[in-house]
Amino acid sequence: MAEIQNTTPAKKEASQDFRDIDVESLGEEHINLVFKLGQENFGVDVNMVREIVRVPSFITRVPNAPAYIRGVINLRGTIVPVFDMHMKIGMAGHPLTDEARIVVISVNEVTFGMIVNSVREVLTIYDSQLEVATKLSSAIDRRYVLWVAKPADDRLILLLDVSNLFELDQILEDSE
Numbered sequence: 470m471a472e473i474q475n476t477t478p479a480k481k482e483a484s485q486d487f488r489d490i491d492v493e494s495l496g497e498e499h500i501n502l503v504f505k506l507g508q509e510n511f512g513v514d515v516n517m518v519r520e521i522v523r524v525p526s527f528i529t530r531v532p533n534a535p536a537y538i539r540g541v542i543n544l545r546g547t548i549v550p551v552f553d554m555h556m557k558i559g560m561a562g563h564p565l566t567d568e569a570r571i572v573v574i575s576v577n578e579v580t581f582g583m584i585v586n587s588v589r590e591v592l593t594i595y596d597s598q599l600e601v602a603t604k605l606s607s608a609i610d611r612r613y614v615l616w617v618a619k620p621a622d623d624r625l626i627l628l629l630d631v632s633n634l635f636e637l638d639q640i641l642e643d644s645e
């Protein structure tokens with residue numbers, strides 16, 4: 470019983486410290502879907518995510534499409550192009566596992582899927598946890614990365630610029 474009495478005040482102090490954090494000092498919050506590609510963590514704005522689906526056993530190839538376009542799938546009557554994220558950002562490919570998913574993104578009425586190794590979580594990231602991606606020393610093209618997030622758990626999460634990554638401005642211009 471003596472142990473319980475000694476640990477109780479510590480628990481109260483820890484919870485009190487959490488309540489003392491000034492959330493406003495952290496800056497604006499950004500809610501991101503975090504996923505894995507290889508050993509790296511990436512994130513996209515959760516407001517762009519339409520849904521997350523299992524990778525089907527068959528993806529229809531598109532003739533003469535760039536190598537990073539895996540093909541198209543029929544998602545409840547809508548044809549959705551699917552991109553292989555490893556190839557698109559210049560990473561070595563990984564075989565698909567049971568954890569692989571297609572993250573379906575919708576931006577300005579353009580809908581497409583991204584194959585990722587696994588979806589990890591939805592995470593709130595604050596302005597104070599963001600650093601400019603120019604310090605990035607990676608094989609990934611810097612124009613595809615908006616920010617590098619450093620959440621409290623010491624991970625690094627590369628926040629992707631989906632519009633640049635998939636050249637959405639050009640696609641929208643071509644469709645007009």
